[in-house]
Amino acid sequence: MHASTALSLNFCGLSLANPVALAAGTAGYGPELNDAFDLSRVGAVVAKSITCEPREGNAPMRIIDSSAGMLNAIGLTNVGLAVFQAQKLTSRAEIGCKLFGSVAGHSVQEYATVAQAFDIDKSIDAIELNVSCPNTSDGLQFAEHPDALRSLLREVRPVVTHKPLIVKLSPNAPDIVKMADAAIDAGADALTVANTFTAMAIDVQTRSFRLSNKRGGYSGAGIHPIIVRMIYDVYSKVARDAKKPIIGLGGVSRWEDAAEFILAGATLVGMGTALYIDPRSPLRVVDGLARWTKAQGCSNIQELIGKVKD
Numbered sequence: 001m002h003a004s005t006a007l008s009l010n011f012c013g014l015s016l017a018n019p020v021a022l023a024a025g026t027a028g029y030g031p032e033l034n035d036a037f038d039l040s041r042v043g044a045v046v047a048k049s050i051t052c053e054p055r056e057g058n059a060p061m062r063i064i065d066s067s068a069g070m071l072n073a074i075g076l077t078n079v080g081l082a083v084f085q086a087q088k089l090t091s092r093a094e095i096g097c098k099l100f101g102s103v104a105g106h107s108v109q110e111y112a113t114v115a116q117a118f119d120i121d122k123s124i125d126a127i128e129l130n131v132s133c134p135n136t137s138d139g140l141q142f143a144e145h146p147d148a149l150r151s152l153l154r155e156v157r158p159v160v161t162h163k164p165l166i167v168k169l170s171p172n173a174p175d176i177v178k179m180a181d182a183a184i185d186a187g188a189d190a191l192t193v194a195n196t197f198t199a200m201a202i203d204v205q206t207r208s209f210r211l212s213n214k215r216g217g218y219s220g221a222g223i224h225p226i227i228v229r230m231i232y233d234v235y236s237k238v239a240r241d242a243k244k245p246i247i248g249l250g251g252v253s254r255w256e257d258a259a260e261f262i263l264a265g266a267t268l269v270g271m272g273t274a275l276y277i278d279p280r281s282p283l284r285v286v287d288g289l290a291r292w293t294k295a296q297g298c299s300n301i302q303e304l305i306g307k308v309k310d
C-alpha cells in the first residue's frame with residue numbers, strides 16, 4: 001500500500017497528504033525546515049504565531065533542556081503581521097504542504113485583525129488561534145475561562161469566513177473539556193489539544209530561575225501521556241458528537257506516539273519539540289503510520305480515529 005492512499009485525509013474540507021503537522025513556533029514561518037527534508041512529505045506546517053506588531057519576545061535564557069522535554073519562554077517573538085505577509089509568505093510555493101497561520105494577540109481586537117488578514121491571504125489554508133501561550137504576561141487570558149474564550153470567538157469567528165478556524169487549547173485550563181465545549185459552541189471548526197504546560201526551573205548553584213521569564217512552557221516526551229488523556233476526554237465528551245476534528249499535540253517523536261493520539265481521537269498529529277532533537281523525525285512518523293494502518297487491516301488511517309477499545 002502506498003503511503004499516500006493510506007494516509008491522505010480530509011481535515012475541515014482540506015485535503016492533506018497525511019496527518020502529520022509541524023507545530024506552531026517550532027518550524028519557523030513555513031519553509032525553513034525544507035532544508036532538513038521535503039515539506040511535501042508532511043500534511044501541514046503551522047507557522048509561528050503572529051501578532052499585529054513585531055515582538056522581540058523575552059530575554060535569554062528562553063529555551064532550556066529539561067528531563068523528558070524542554071522549557072521555553074520565547075514570548076511570541078515574531079516579525080509582525082505586515083512583514084509576515086509581505087516577506088515570509090512569498091516563499092509559500094516552496095512549502096508543498098498545507099500552511100496554517102497561527103494568530104496571537106493582547107486583545108480581542110488584535111486577534112480579530114490578524115485573523116481577518118489571514119482569512120483573505122491566499123497563502124494560508126487554515127487559521128489556528130493561539131489562545132494558550134503561557135509565556136507572556138497575558139498569554140493565558142482567553143485559555144482558562146470558557147466565558148473569556150467565548151468573548152474572543154464572538155469577535156473572531158465572524159471575520160473568518162473562508163477558512164477553517166482552529167482553537168488551540170491550553171492544558172493549564174482547570175477543565176479542558178469545558179474549554180473545548182465553549183470553543184465548539186462559539187463556532188470553532190477544529191481544536192488543537194494542546195499547548196505547553198506552565199512550568200519552572202531553578203539553578204540550585206546560583207539559586208536563580210533558569211528562564212529569564214521565571215515561568216515557561218513545558219513540552220516534549222514528558223507531557224505525552226497527559227495529552228493522550230486530554231485528547232481522549234475532549235474527543236469522547238464533546239468533539240466526536242460535534243464532528244469537530246482534533247489536532248493532537250504534545251511529546252510526539254515516534255510513530256507509536258502519533259498512533260496513540262489517533263486512537264484517542266485525534267485526526268491530525270502535531271510535532272514540535274521532536275524537531276529540535278531530529279528535524280527529520282516527522283518522516284519516520286509518517287512511514288510508521290502507513291505501516292501501522294496496513295497492519296491494522298485498514299485502507300485509510302481515518303478508520304482508526306478514536307478507535308481505542310473502550
Ligand SMILES: Cc1cc2nc3c(=O)[nH]c(=O)nc-3n(C[C@H](O)[C@H](O)[C@H](O)COP(=O)(O)O)c2cc1C
Nearest residue numbers: 023024025049072130195219220250251271272273
Ligand atoms: C520553542 C517553542 C516555541 C513555541 N512557539 C509557539 C508559538 O509561537 N505558538 C503556539 O501556538 N505554540 C508554540 N509552541 C507550542 C508548540 O506548538 C506545542 O504546542 C508544544 O510544544 C507541545 O508540543 P511538543 O511536545 O510536540 O513540542 C512553542 C513550543 C516551543 C517548544
